[in-house]
Amino acid sequence: MDPGLDVLRSWVRPRLRYAGQGLLLALLAATAHVTLFVLSVVALVCTVLGVGLYAVPAVTAAVRRLADLNRRLAGAWTGVEVPAPYRPLPAGAGVWRRYGWVVTDPATWRDLLWLLLAMPVNLVLGVLPSALLLYGVEGVVGVPLLLWRLGAWYGYGVIWPIDGAFDALLTVPQGALIALLGLLVGDHVRWLQACVVRALLGPTRGAALRQRVQQLTESRAETVDAQAAELRRIERDLHDGAQARLVALRMSIGLAEQLMTRDPEAAQKLLAEARETSARALGELRDLVRGIHPPVLAERGLDGAVRALAVALPIPVEVDVDLPGRPPAPVESAAYFAVAESVANLTKHSRARHAWVRLRHDRGRLTMVVADDGVGGADPSAGTGLRGIERRLAAFDGTVSVTSPPGGGTTVTMELPCELSSPRTSPSSGTG
Amino acid sequence: MRVVIAEDLALLRDGLTRLLQAFDFEVVATVDNGPALLPALTTHRPDVAVVDVRLPPTFTDEGLQAAIQARAQIPGLPILVLSQHVEQLYARELLADRAGAVGYLLKDRVGDVGQFVDAVRRVAAGGTVMDPEVVAQLLVRRETKPLHRLTPREREVLGLMAEGRSNAAIANRLFVTEKAVSKHINNIFGKLGLPPSEDDNRRVLAVLAYLNA
Numbered sequence: 005m006d007p008g009l010d011v012l013r014s015w016v017r018p019r020l021r022y023a024g025q026g027l028l029l030a031l032l033a034a035t036a037h038v039t040l041f042v043l044s045v046v047a048l049v050c051t052v053l054g055v056g057l058y059a060v061p062a063v064t065a066a067v068r069r070l071a072d073l074n075r076r077l078a079g080a081w082t083g084v085e086v087p088a089p090y091r092p093l094p095a096g097a098g099v100w101r102r103y104g105w106v107v108t109d110p111a112t113w114r115d116l117l118w119l120l121l122a123m124p125v126n127l128v129l130g131v132l133p134s135a136l137l138l139y140g141v142e143g144v145v146g147v148p149l150l151l152w153r154l155g156a157w158y159g160y161g162v163i164w165p166i167d168g169a170f171d172a173l174l175t176v177p178q179g180a181l182i183a184l185l186g187l188l189v190g191d192h193v194r195w196l197q198a199c200v201v202r203a204l205l206g207p208t209r210g211a212a213l214r215q216r217v218q219q220l221t222e223s224r225a226e227t228v229d230a231q232a233a234e235l236r237r238i239e240r241d242l243h244d245g246a247q248a249r250l251v252a253l254r255m256s257i258g259l260a261e262q263l264m265t266r267d268p269e270a271a272q273k274l275l276a277e278a279r280e281t282s283a284r285a286l287g288e289l290r291d292l293v294r295g296i297h298p299p300v301l302a303e304r305g306l307d308g309a310v311r312a313l314a315v316a317l318p319i320p321v322e323v324d325v326d327l328p329g330r331p332p333a334p335v336e337s338a339a340y341f342a343v344a345e346s347v348a349n350l351t352k353h354s355r356a357r358h359a360w361v362r363l364r365h366d367r368g369r370l371t372m373v374v375a376d377d378g379v380g381g382a383d384p385s386a387g388t389g390l391r392g393i394e395r396r397l398a399a400f401d402g403t404v405s406v407t408s409p410p411g412g413g414t415t416v417t418m419e420l421p422c423e424l425s426s427p428r429t430s431p432s433s434g435t436g
Numbered sequence: 437m438r439v440v441i442a443e444d445l446a447l448l449r450d451g452l453t454r455l456l457q458a459f460d461f462e463v464v465a466t467v468d469n470g471p472a473l474l475p476a477l478t479t480h481r482p483d484v485a486v487v488d489v490r491l492p493p494t495f496t497d498e499g500l501q502a503a504i505q506a507r508a509q510i511p512g513l514p515i516l517v518l519s520q521h522v523e524q525l526y527a528r529e530l531l532a533d534r535a536g537a538v539g540y541l542l543k544d545r546v547g548d549v550g551q552f553v554d555a556v557r558r559v560a561a562g563g564t565v566m567d568p569e570v571v572a573q574l575l576v577r578r579e580t581k582p583l584h585r586l587t588p589r590e591r592e593v594l595g596l597m598a599e600g601r602s603n604a605a606i607a608n609r610l611f612v613t614e615k616a617v618s619k620h621i622n623n624i625f626g627k628l629g630l631p632p633s634e635d636d637n638r639r640v641l642a643v644l645a646y647l648n649a
Contacts, residue, residue: 286544299521303497304497315525
């Protein structure tokens, strides 16, 4: 196959699709928009008769489905999602509440406005690329053909009327140019339509803020809960562990003091026991400290801590960290525990032979990827591990996503918005 | 034997000083922060230094860094590093120069006075001493295939070897003859594909290098 032709085809094909999509939207504008707008107005008017109490929510549901379709299209076309701004339906709402929920939501009225405004916009813009294309094709093929058959024509492009063979031939380049224009405008038309959708169907500032408040309330509640649980755990560990051992230690030493003169041998045994107990208390405290804030994280930052984590694993782990500085301490800690948890999960479940950890910071986001070549098929909704990571990261507006096709390994991608402090001057880089 | 001690907590610094003096060490300098450590090591050139990993002013790993830098300037300067926690990563960095005369122990071990002093002496004599915890961490790397082929006894011997113990010490610990120990060691070296060696230090390095690979 001729590569030039291939390039041409891959250029033309998506542009033909744009034109088709435009036509589809134009068709919807001429049918669904008109019908739904009329129905909405009728239903609202019918409120007086009581029928509207049922009709308005029903019609609104249909309008919202059409609007959602447009949001999805606009999201796909511009690469930026358009969130739906509707208020959530109150639980157990009766007829009146449902009606009230629909008519008091400003998004309902903005939908109606969009139905009306998008009608002419989508009709004109949607038809434009196809119309230009058709007219162009007519110029290239149709006009010379007809002239040849009939001998006369009203005109084409900028030449009115067409008079003679030369004028007729000129329609060919004109037609080609116009068809090209039709192909070129398709993408811009889509973009314009997406802008209209975003402006009218996207959340207003107020709605966006409301959603944000909702999200923050949830994540804060979870963070507070998690923190309280963590403190309880630490308290329990100290109480049953180091604290109890110190009590035993005091007892042993006290008793040894008593026995020192009377029974030196027994005293020595008690002291040996005390030493043993103190060793265990130290071990427990060390484990506890590691769980609160790993010392290696304090000493080496995220880079060193993740490397230290990898070295201690039973499978080879490739660590690739490129961070120009250090994130704020709380973010760093959350990031570390998120990576540690993912790595722990993979060693527990994946049966992997090899794993990768990759940390990057780009455009205000810290991205952490933990991947393995294991059995895959991890169900993100099943384990509590992922939920824990999610909660940890949510406190900082971070996100986690998992791809795990059966047999295709598992990739956990975590993102945390944060700024890095200026690079730490590492003592190891200095010349001694 | 001349010692330099680097420890920021006065209580521990004085304790260490007293402990080592009681065993006839001469403490030539004590340091309580990172920047002062490197000059202290290079000017005093002690027979052995006992260094805390975490020191002021940044409370990160400057004790470890100073130790590594000092050994870069004076190869094989005996240094025993102490820490509240042990990391394989740090062990690897300390062993990287393969010069021996290096130790890495949990601070807890100071409590076992006899063993601790023994460890200081072994480092001063050019030996390598790794904390049992480091060794344990290494040995749980189940996937390190050749380790499967070791018998439990051989694993035990390997662990003690990595802690820097001599054949005699291992024999003592396991209640077997020295001859039995060297037989175990030959078996281990054979199974791990390492060249046999009688030198304690090279032995530990070889094992650790192998396990770290």
